[in-house]
Amino acid sequence: MNTTVDAVIVGGGMVGLSLAVASAEQGLSVALIEPHRAEPVAPQPSQFAPRVSAISPHNRQWLTQLDAWQRIPAARVCAYPAMRVWDGQGQGAIEFHASEVGAEQLGQIVENHWITQALWERVDALPKVQQLIGRRLQEWRVEPDGVAIELDDGSRFQAAVLAGCDGKFSGIRQQAGFATREWDYGQTALVTSIRHSAPHAHTARQVFLDTGPLAFLPLSDDSGSQHWSSIVWSADTSRAETLFALDDAAFLAELNRASEGCLGEIEHSDRRFRFPLAQMHSVDYIQDRLVLLGDAAHAIHPLAGQGVNLGFRDAEVLAQEWGRAKRLQLSCGDSAVLRRFQRRRQTHNLTTMAAMEGFKRLFGSPHPLAVLARNLGMQGLASQRWAKRAIIEAATS
Secondary structure, eight states, X not given: OOEEEEEEEEOOSHHHHHXXXXXXHTTOOEEEEESOOOOOOOOOTTOOOSOEEXXXXXXXXXXXXXXXXXXXXXGGOEEESEEEEEETTSSOEEEEEGGGGTOSOSEEEEEHHHHHHHHHHHHHXXXXXXXXXXXXXXXXXXXXXXXXXXXXXXXXXXXXXXXXXXXXXXXXXXXXXXXXXXXXXXXXXXXXXXXXXXXXXXXXXXXXXXXXXXXXXXXXXXXXXXXXXXXXXXXXXXXXHHHHHXXXXXXXXXXXXXXXXXXXXXXXXXXXEEEEEEEEEESOSEETTEXXXXXXXXXXXGGGXXXXXXXXXXXXXXXXXXXXXXXXXXXXTOHHHHHHHHHHHHHHHHHHHHHHHHHHHHHHOOOHHHHHHHHHHHHHHHHOHHHHHHHXXXXXX
């Protein structure tokens, strides 16, 4: 017997969960497919997960509206009102402050698992979300009035639309034959948490080295310590593999050299993780009764921490369009509904991706003229309040 729902969402990561919550609050019935649900975690002082996100003020407000942000332990949220960026190959440096746009923060650093856990708590409280944990999408077939869906346990669903929130290696995107534009950066990112002697002063920091950017994101624990940060060290893959293979003492020595003492002495690093860096953008986000969002539709370089923010905005807009369709008594899989979502999101995503690519290319070049140009550019930008304000407003939206 088929179960009929408005939408089937594949993927229970941060984007898929937020879409499920927001859609249910718009009155839609949702089936959420997730092969693995992580076990709940409890706060442990001075122990941090390796993956964190820099959540923009807009997305913090949206998650608050979804009654999710309030469920994250306040002690594990580190607001940062300032960011300092400098060129490790020159003298250029610039600082951004939230006060320059009349804001309190540029964003909040949170471990990903706290966001995920908060969203699962919301899903658990919503009867309109049917959880299909431990199941996988087996096949689907687009029909004139919806999508016929079968899971690996034989369960069948009839839905108006199928949403792929299944990440950078999206099976839905690949199986449906969405065309993509992709390029490999030839870089690998190392992530870990570090303890340092000087307080981070709630400031995010990023230095552009000749082999790639190194970011320091301030962390907060139950004790209120300012001596822990998360790092994302993006480097040419050969360099990254060398760093990954070092013992702890040698890695700390390299990290202290690269950090230029911006956090005092870096005294300890947790276990390191690595992942390859590539950019991908789906030419279209939609097909008949199908829609992609988050990393399934676009994956960008992590140097500005915008990946999950773009995904949350996708989920917010798609839920809005689905809610609008329901109020107008339209199918949420109607082509006009999906086209509106694509129009509203594609330009913003492409603009952000182009800006990140420009930064990557400008700061990744060791050519003396490029070094001179970016150092002069940072000095000039620091004196142009209107230009700095535009950058800050774009980053916090």
